[in-house]
Amino acid sequence: MDIYVCIKRVADTSEVDIEIDRTGLALTEDDFSYDINEWDNFAVEAALQLKEEHGGKVTALTVGIEDDEEVLRRALAMGCDEALHLSDPCFEGSDAWGIAQILSAALKGKPLDLLLFGTVSADEGAGQTGGFVAGLLDLPMVSLATSLKVNGSIATVSHEVEGGLERVRELDLPAVVTVQTGINEPRYVSIRGIRKVSGIEIPVSGVGDLGLDPNQVGASGARVKLEELFLPPQGQSAQMLEGSDDEIIDKLLDLLQENGGL
Amino acid sequence: MAAALGALTLILNRRLALLRAAAAEPRTGDWGARLKRLLVIGFGQSRQPRYLVAGLVHVVLFAGFMLLSLRSMSLIAEPFWPGISNIGEPYTFIRHMAAALVLVGCAIAAWRRVVVRPARYHDRHATVSHTKEAVAILSLISFLMIADAAFDFGGSEGVRKVAFWAHNSALLFFLCLLPYGKHFHVITALPNVFFSSLKLSGVVKPPSYSESDFDALETVGVSKLEDFTWKQLLDVYSCVDCGRCSDHCPAYASKSPLSPRMLNIKTRDAAFEHYPIKGEITPPEKRADLVGEVITPDELWSCTTCGACQEACPVTIEYLDRIVDMRRFLVDDGNLPATLQKPMAALEKRGNPYGKMARKRGDTGVRVLKEGDACDTLFFTDSCAAFDPRVQETAIAFGEILAQAGVDAGTLGKDEVDSGHEARRFGEEGLFLTLREQNLEAMDKREFTQIVTTDPHALNALKNDYELEQPVLHHSQYLAKLLSEGKLPLQPLGDNRRYTFHDPCYLGRHNNEYAAPRDVLNAIPGIETVEMERSRNRSFCCGAGSLNLFHETECERRMGELRLDMVAESGADVVVTACPFCLSNLEDAAKTTGRENEIEIIDLAELVQRSLGKTKQPEKE
Amino acid sequence: MRDILVLIEDLIDAPAELAAAARCFGDVQTTAFVSGGTESEHQMLAGLFDCVKVAPAASDANWCAEFLCAQILPLLDSMQPHLVLMHHTNNGLDLAPLLAAKSDRPMLADCISLESRENGVSAVRTVFGGKVHARISATDSATGYFATVRSGAFSMPEDTATKSGSIVALPLIETAPRRRFIETITPEAGAVDITQSEILVAVGRGIDDEDNMEIVEELADALGAELACTRPVVDKGWLEKSRQVGTSGLTVKPKIYLTVGVSGSFQHLGGIKGGPFMVAINQDAAAPIFAAADVGIVGDLFDLVPLLEEKIRERKG
């Protein structure tokens, strides 16, 4: 079985005081640490478990700058057989659509049984890329998978739907599945594991190799443009609600509503 | 008889096959120290009396054996050198006394095994009981004693002859039987003591003795029998199955999946099964996975590396290296629970297990050394004191004491990363090496003559894992030093509460420091102290050791809570400790056992600061 | 006049919200697309939209992106709407990117506000787990636009179901689906995964007794939240370990985190990531939780929680 997993390196902003840089289009990165997108980590594990059960090959790919190679190494250390780095100066500034174009170009014609994505990324959080690629390659897709099994040319997937329910589907392979966290318990990657694969040469493909038009991708090809980043209004410490119980609760409800909690 | 001796050689040789297949471990040199251990712990049975009855019975049996062995050997030699068994009157008298005592000892031992049945003998996790084996061996010993007596006192030559042959065949049968079960210790225990580690127990063995470059290793850790070192397997062979280790193990007491004794028993059963005395050695791929199936990850992650087990073991069986080696394999295999992956990843990415930014380290009030700066004493806080607000108070208190005593102290500031102590003990050697390198680099860029830390884990890492030129002190030791220099004008606390000291494992058992904290405590004028029953080298782990702050294995009652019960039993109102992990965990246990208003938990530095009049004594409830 | 096609997945709150979102574009012609549903539901939609297009339900009566794509694509061809709108829900995640790709429309995902531009659409969405907002835009598209909006982000004044749109039935477009529905399952109660929850109500030791758990359960139910807790609550056996948040429990990243009787220990806060909107109810004004929360209420939870629950149910109608 040939499995491809598309992964992404994202910034961990959990403990960081976020600042927007002077361009207004990016965050000040000084304090960031980077790692594989959490959802993608589950996708890699899912791919590896399928390989362990059915045999075959797992290839990890990412679109990104030189530093992003780190997540491919991590995937190799986890047990992926191959990695492919899609990197080119003219890819920079791509929107999700551009990324999907690049991935589709790289995957077209590959002997592919299953294409896995994490459902969303921790930074953009749009959850589009997998669906775009499924559309571009005309493959059936299931998103938010919480379990994934393969039997012959059919995958059985359960996935989350609204209201805490799950639906079980069958998919004809080849297919795209986007993976939800919690589908498995991703294995640990030790420092030694990463060092062991540090010598492996990871092939890089650029715009020419993929036969893409440079205007189709990167900032110039982006259909959706970022105009500005800004911080949502937020107080430093708690706003204390005062008054009668009734008043307090009414105020709280307004605040919950404003923040999407009702 | 020659055939029997031949059989014994053959059997022992089969048992040795596994040791020969095992990994290397240098346990030679320092012969004087080894001999001393052999005499004190081996022949002197120094660890026996901790359990009075069983211990004394064993001392009697052992002494009897020693005394009688001469006779036994001479009896075996009798057919070849007739008359050799007649050694002399005084010996005969001693021998008869010994034989009588051994008989009584056997009776008491059998009675304990069968009637008294102390809980210690019956491990919660054991599937088979060793009572039958024990009773059989005891009977055999008694038989030997009786046959021996019959040989001496038997009226007719006929009786003497029968007794002679009965004695000799029983003895050889006994010897050949030993390597089949727990009584193998009769043969292996003394060598095991002789070859036991002479290092501080805080020292962890390297992943390999034959290859020093960690990255060059083919495989890491122990996944199968042959990955153990020969000494680790000799340990396993030597287990008496007495259960003292588990009886002292806090993980066992909290009813977690771990019983250290079972680690031995299960490994030994596997060794006997796959390296049988008759038949083929089972190839590794045909066995159940030793680490993962026979010994489960849950067992291994339950250990706090407190070291109580190996301190209690009468035959100096070592556990920590083995547990760490098995964890090393699990980590390398990616088999790490998510709760532990979180802090490990944070250590890698941000240098502390909480994933906090270095910039957000708490201020200890001690001067931060820039690159190129110098000071006398480098204060290494480690992660807890840097990021946990409660523990930070300890560091601040200690910083103030240093300032008041006029010590020229400094910290590495945000260039300090976690000492890696926990990472190493949890089997993530690569991460430990990375962290150590970062700290060493930061230290290299500054000048100082000694290091002090408020965290015994950091003490252990810096002292035993880092190989630094400068001496490393724990803050209790540093305070004791300041005290002896007259730099700590301690004042009465003005309360009538009772204080007890909880020995942190990595200060006490692993680094042999029991005196310094007590000296400081007792120097406070008018202080009333009590000792808990389990103190000093028998101290009971608070439960937080290692990354257990982040990973909680299933248990019935948390170790911290059990420890707090012991505090209550001692009648103490205040527990003084000298470790951030103990502080957090015991404070938490005070809350969860509903004793937060009765028992106060405090770090030694905070108490000293209080006694210096820097902070007020809390109102007594 | 511009055409907006609204894809309806759920017939309860969603249509009104989508109608409200469409209003951001001023005077527009709105068409709702729905697959299946009852006549009265279609009538309800007709009150909100100018036209309701009703496609047959999928044979297994289940949401199927492939089936829906086949039904909607011809409609897009014939209508050429300026914008296609739907919710960014699990179903939206399933269908929208696929449909946007197949219809070659730029897509703005998970918008919390929308704005019409002379030559396109702009929107605000959240990134980095809600810590940062981003204004994005798509312009000069020859194929029109596609946007998905966050549930609850748009609301309609109550008196606006005043249209009387036409209801048009669409023919069934046959498909040979490569993905097939097998069954719907309800995960076991114990198996809730609080790391996935958007709204969490966290209970602490302040709840005092197992019998009192009921009031927080009711609150969680009213809010559509899952229950989380501190370690002492697990110790007492009032909730499962799988609901413990903290350094030795789970790490959660909800959007809303409402704590009740939680002191806010370092170990507990260590498990909350992604900067949720945090509300704290605690009777101790000095509790450290107030340093971490966005909104704090000092008071007795036994008074406040039932009142809050009651008022939530009132507001939700």
Ligand SMILES: Cc1cc2nc3c(=O)[nH]c(=O)nc-3n(C[C@H](O)[C@H](O)[C@H](O)COP(=O)(O)OP(=O)(O)OC[C@H]3O[C@@H](n4cnc5c(N)ncnc54)[C@H](O)[C@@H]3O)c2cc1C
């Ligand atoms: C190694 C270790 C790991 C730990 N891991 C975790 C972990 O993963 N997760 C975790 O949560 N904890 C963990 N803890 C425990 C942690 O330190 C705290 O003890 C715990 O979080 C406190 O829980 P709490 O806030 O529910 O209880 P408390 O601290 O007792 O707080 C109860 C609060 O309720 C308030 N209250 C009481 N009655 C009322 C009322 N009627 N109305 C309103 N408010 C009221 C009180 O004012 C108080 O602030 C860990 C501790 C240790 C030592």
Ligand code: SF4
């Ligand atoms: S080190 Fe401590 S916790 Fe681990 S097995 Fe030994 S006694 Fe038990």
Ligand code: SF4
């Ligand atoms: S390891 Fe030592 S203490 Fe434990 S059962 Fe064996 S002999 Fe006894």
